Amino acid sequence: MPEIAFIMGKSASGKDKIYKNLIEDESLKLNTVILYTTRPMRAGETDGVEYFFVNDETAVKMQESGRIVELREYNTVYGVWKYFTADDGQIDLNSGNRYLVIGTLEAYDKFCEFYGKQHIMP
Structure with missing residues (x-):
């Protein structure tokens, strides 16, 4: 199964x-499975609950090391926000x-x- x-x-x-x-x-x-995002945390959100909040540098390092399973990017008025699933041990x-x-x-x-x-x- x-x-x-x-x-x-x-x-x-x-x-x-x-x-x-x-x-x-x-x-x-x-x-x-908790997703990752580079967007700023909103009021009432907690890191590791709704998302893991990371900066662009961390996201790039994760991508370069092959740890990103899937990635979506959205152009916003605040810049590009990334949402992604990472191979971080959540799925075994x-x-x-x-x-x-x-x-x-x-x-x-x-x-x-x-x-x-x-x-x-x-």
């Missing part, structure tokens, strides 16, 4: 609600744990390339 369940869908398709419901069902024993395919990830089709493809399609369930 695949270790990573991947939820994807168009904006406003309900994927966030499905994700939340699945995570709240403790009988499923699904682990979440040998642990017997199961993971739930939410993302885009492009992110799904990158997860399949990085971890192997046999480990991902769309």
Whole structure:
């Protein structure tokens, strides 16, 4: 059985609600994966809860070392903000744990390339 369940869908398709419901069902024993971002932390956010907040230099070093699984960049009025999943030990395919990830089709493809399609369930 695949270790990573991947939820994807168009904006406003309900994927966030499905994700939340699945995570709240403790009988499923699904682990979440916290994404990284270079955008500034907003009021009420906590590093390591909503995101891991890193600077551009850290993001570049992680990319150069091959630790970025998938990356999205958004041009904002404040500059380019990056959001990405990193190979940082949160996902351990040998642990017997199961993971739930939410993302885009492009992110799904990158997860399949990085971890192997046999480990991902769309």
